[in-house]
Amino acid sequence: MPTVVLTGIGLLATQSAEYGDLRDAALVIEGARIAWVGPVGSAPAADEQVDLGGRCVLPGFVDSHAHLVFAGDRAAEFSARMTGAPYTAGGIRTTVMATRAAGDELLTTRVAALTSEMQAAGITTYEIKSGYGLTVRDEARSLQVAGQFTSETTFLGAHVVAPEYAHAPAEYVDLVCGDMLTACAPYARWIDVFCEEGAFDADAGRAILLAGARAGLGARVHANQLRPGPGVQLACEMGAASADHCTHLSTADIDALAGADTVATLLPGAEFSTRSDYPDARRLLDAGVTVALATDCNPGSSYTTSMAFCIALAVREMGMSPTEAVHAATVGGAMALRRNDVGSVTPGARADLIALDAPSPIHLAYRPGVPLVSGVWKDGRGLRALSTVDYLR
Numbered sequence: 001m002p003t004v005v006l007t008g009i010g011l012l013a014t015q016s017a018e019y020g021d022l023r024d025a026a027l028v029i030e031g032a033r034i035a036w037v038g039p040v041g042s043a044p045a046a047d048e049q050v051d052l053g054g055r056c057v058l059p060g061f062v063d064s065h066a067h068l069v070f071a072g073d074r075a076a077e078f079s080a081r082m083t084g085a086p087y088t089a090g091g092i093r094t095t096v097m098a099t100r101a102a103g104d105e106l107l108t109t110r111v112a113a114l115t116s117e118m119q120a121a122g123i124t125t126y127e128i129k130s131g132y133g134l135t136v137r138d139e140a141r142s143l144q145v146a147g148q149f150t151s152e153t154t155f156l157g158a159h160v161v162a163p164e165y166a167h168a169p170a171e172y173v174d175l176v177c178g179d180m181l182t183a184c185a186p187y188a189r190w191i192d193v194f195c196e197e198g199a200f201d202a203d204a205g206r207a208i209l210l211a212g213a214r215a216g217l218g219a220r221v222h223a224n225q226l227r228p229g230p231g232v233q234l235a236c237e238m239g240a241a242s243a244d245h246c247t248h249l250s251t252a253d254i255d256a257l258a259g260a261d262t263v264a265t266l267l268p269g270a271e272f273s274t275r276s277d278y279p280d281a282r283r284l285l286d287a288g289v290t291v292a293l294a295t296d297c298n299p300g301s302s303y304t305t306s307m308a309f310c311i312a313l314a315v316r317e318m319g320m321s322p323t324e325a326v327h328a329a330t331v332g333g334a335m336a337l338r339r340n341d342v343g344s345v346t347p348g349a350r351a352d353l354i355a356l357d358a359p360s361p362i363h364l365a366y367r368p369g370v371p372l373v374s375g376v377w378k379d380g381r382g383l384r385a386l387s388t389v390d391y392l393r
């Protein structure tokens with residue numbers, strides 16, 4: 001297999017406890033994997049050499065929560081919110097109508113556009129949920145579209161009750177657990193439920209996650225986003241890989257997360273875009289909970305593909321240090337997807353890497369809004385050419 005040695009790495013922030021932060025480092029890529037990391041002076045020879053000019057290198061970001069299969073636009077809803085209108089789960093139905101009306105080709109083109117934005121900004125692994133179809137056919141085709149872009153596909157038929165079932169929500173739960181799940185399970189790795197007033201309560205959520213488990217799907221939960229509720233407890237009880245949002249938590253919720261194998265995935269783009277209070281990441285970290293950061297990219301509550309923006313918000317608004325936030329956006333995301341091949345730069349891991357036009361990852365929060373990601377590698381292939389500026393020498 002061809003090998004490439006990356007030299008001139010001013011700081012290699014591996015995100016691994018074993019390798020830590022290495023100064024004046026190098027790494028060797030062999031095919032799609034990392035074969036070696038260490039000081040530049042002892043780097044082995046390789047078929048090709050790329051000098052990174054003193055840049056900082058870290059693992060590609062792992063975005064464990066994104067709703068990318070949709071059509072339509074909700075800019076007017078955002079605009080109204082910024083002058084006082086509240087955010088409600090009901091806005092989801094606006095996107096449902098537009099998504100149902102869109103052909104597969106349009107949906108695919110839009111996912112391609114969003115995933116290329118993500119990759120250009122350093123996200124090398126992304127989860128994609130369905131949830132804007134809410135019929136058997138539209139949920140299944142949403143997942144088929146998603147599957148063209150990622151293996152981390154999530155069935156979210158339980159996003160809200162489909163409008164046709166507004167007066168018979170129990171029948172909609174039966175549909176999600178029955179025919180919809182049967183049609184969707186072949187295209188999904190995960191099942192998710194929006195456990196919130198106005199969406200699904202704990203009993204419906206439990207039934208849906210249990211049905212998903214019987215179909216071989218791992219559990220995830222949209223939990224405690226808009227107000228306190230049973231979502232986090234349900235996620236922990238069901239052994240979900242992740243409880244997402246975690247904005248309104250009781251002490252019992254934090255204790256449950258600390259005692260479970262469930263990651264708390266925080267989505268500060270949603271609080272930004274709904275003008276809401278941010279979750280308290282400090283309280284979670286101090287309690288020993290594993291925290292992930294993700295974009296929640298969706299047209300209603302968080303229309304961003306920038307993990308750097310989420311890192312900056314987490315540092316400024318949620319009590320995380322820059323180092324903790326970068327860890328949550330890499331290793332945290334990997335743990336929320338139960339993956340150990342991504343999220344850190346260690347021998348054997350996938351060669352998913354980013355190079356920053358900056359001396360350290362702290363700059364991701366210190367220089368908000370600045371596009372610092374200048375090089376991106378996915379499975380060992382360079383996706384984005386480095387800028388020609390020899391930035392730090």
Ligand code: NIG
Pocket residue numbers: 067089091092095194222225270296298299300301302
């Ligand atoms: O994660 N909470 C539910 N789902 C999305 C919002 C979707 C929408 O408003 O369209 C979220 O914030």
Ligand code: FE
Pocket residue numbers: 065067222296298
């Ligand atoms: Fe979401």
